[in-house]
Amino acid sequence: MQLALKNINKSFDDKQLFNDVTFNFETGKIYGLLGRNGAGKTTLFNCIAQNLSVDSGSIAIIDDAGQENTAYENTEIGFVTTTTHLPDFMTGLEFVHFVMDLNRERLTTPYSARENLTRYGINDSDQNKLLRDYSHGMQNKVQMLVTEVTNTPIYLLDEPLTSFDPVAAYEVKERIRELKSQAIVIFSTHILELAKELCDEIVLLHDQKLEVLGNDKLQSQDFEKEIVTILSEEHGNDTLS
Numbered sequence: 001m002q003l004a005l006k007n008i009n010k011s012f013d014d015k016q017l018f019n020d021v022t023f024n025f026e027t028g029k030i031y032g033l034l035g036r037n038g039a040g041k042t043t044l045f046n047c048i049a050q051n052l053s054v055d056s057g058s059i060a061i062i063d064d065a066g067q068e069n070t071a072y073e074n075t076e077i078g079f080v081t082t083t084t085h086l087p088d089f090m091t092g093l094e095f096v097h098f099v100m101d102l103n104r105e106r107l108t109t110p111y112s113a114r115e116n117l118t119r120y121g122i123n124d125s126d127q128n129k130l131l132r133d134y135s136h137g138m139q140n141k142v143q144m145l146v147t148e149v150t151n152t153p154i155y156l157l158d159e160p161l162t163s164f165d166p167v168a169a170y171e172v173k174e175r176i177r178e179l180k181s182q183a184i185v186i187f188s189t190h191i192l193e194l195a196k197e198l199c200d201e202i203v204l205l206h207d208q209k210l211e212v213l214g215n216d217k218l219q220s221q222d223f224e225k226e227i228v229t230i231l232s233e234e235h236g237n238d239t240l241s
């Protein structure tokens, strides 16, 4: 399966974020999306997840038979956002139960809701607390958990690990590695070492385009310097004329 961006353009007011971007993401790879603050990474995720529309161009899921679908359901996309939107009035356990029940036909997890929460380091007493009383990191864990178990073919992870403690971050990295065999995984991060460790391909959002970082640069000792050099270069004006 592929996720195909074809000639996409997107601007907000006078700021152009994507200029005729064409790019194919494939199943079986973890893509690290890097770019400077405000480059448009979250906006790109929102366009793929159909929360925002592109100004022109198309975004399609292409199945293994080559069938292209631009009218895919947003339930095909597992989107972990930086800011969580969880129901305040439910406990962690109630919410995970609820999501698992709603998605029971596509669940991949062999675990119960309680076991899944435990797996993410949320202990018995916290499982019965209201989500509004969870810490930021705990809310992020719940969001990652409910996204992971629903078995979508595309996962968009917007800075997924920044609020996790080291144990949870380790576990979630393992989960992300497991996901890639049957899904396209794209995650944005500003942590270069994490991108290098986890990703099969680094994609830079820079100068309103997506550009793959060559494998030689990915393996290079000067990886960090290379990225900083590229992202520091200004090739053009980022505003519309």
Ligand SMILES: Nc1ncnc2c1ncn2[C@@H]1O[C@H](COP(=O)(O)OP(=O)(O)OP(=O)(O)O)[C@@H](O)[C@H]1O
Pocket: 012, 013, 015, 017, 035, 036, 037, 038, 039, 040, 041, 042, 043, 044
């Ligand atoms: N709904 C919106 N209306 C107007 N401008 C927006 C909207 N959403 C995003 N922007 C602008 O688009 C630009 C890109 O924002 P976006 O959040 O996609 O960047 P980002 O690459 O994810 O940044 P960061 O690394 O800081 O999280 C910013 O200048 C932002 O202010």
